[in-house]
Amino acid sequence: MITRTKLETFFAALLHPEQYPDYGPNGLQVEGAERIETVAFAVSATRASILQAIEHNADALVVHHGLFWFFHGAKPITGAFGQRLIPLIKHDINLFGYHLPLDGHAEIGNAAVLGRLLSCAQQQPFGEYKGASTGIKGVLETPVTTLTLAERLETIVQHPVMMATPDKHRLVNTVGIITGGANSEWKAAFEQNLDVFITGEMSEYDWHDSQEHGITMLAAGHNATEQFGIKALMETTQHQLDVECFFIRSENPA
Secondary structure: OEEHHHHHHHHHHHHOHHHOOOOOOOEEEEOOOOEEOEEEEEEEOOHHHHHHHHHOOOOEEEEEEOOOOHHHOOOOOOHHHHHHHHHHHHOOOEEEEOOHHHHHOOOOOHHHHHHHHOOEEEEEEEEEEOOEEEEEEEEEEEEEEHHHHHHHHHHHHOOOOEEEOOOOOOEEEEEEEOOOOOHHHHHHHHHOOOOEEEEOOOOHHHHHHHHHOOOEEEEOOHHHHOOHHHHHHHHHHHHHOOOEEEEOOOOOOO
16 A cells, blocks of 8 residues: 555656646646555546446556646536546546656657567657657667568557558668657658658658658557556556556557
8 A cells, every 4th residue: 555645756756747848737637545555557548447447446547648638728527528537536536647758758658668669779869849858769679671660560569550651671770759649750750860750640641741751650559559658657666666556458449
């Protein structure tokens, strides 16, 4: 058992949310019980993940995508939004959300972990939002063809990979990764002369524009590419704190 304050302090010291200007608040978003024995982790605070947290008697739910975003503005606690928030309050469950801090972290961030799984070494910060890094770039330990890299990525994320490339048989070596909805950031990869840009989503015009600029772009799903940071945070939490942890999987194919 730990206290809510101890868990909040642990996350703050590990993730440094104050360093990331973000699209919403990072940290404790809904205050629940002070005593915490079980912590659930999920990519997003959806109705499904919240109900599973309740079913498994979690005292806290930690997510990458929280409930509150500045671009939503003030909104009433009704309808679908109310059906997410009200059960958390009713069951005294703490909700923690960490968005960009869990994207850009050099060790347990989404991009850093995915990069290591792809054998991407010499990792450096890549991608910038208001002065904060949101991903990584690096060098593959062994150059591979674009097609081989796409197949390897698909195996790792367990999700179909959309590929835009000028040549699927070309050997590639340098990679930039920003997970989730960073589809326009292929331009940063192009400007830094990287061979491949990996993210979660791809628009119609990005599919054309990236390959016409000579860079390969791989999109492996927003949810699928952002499962790695929250899992790494769960493992770190369980290793360092005396608390039970479990992961809630999402059926989201996007």
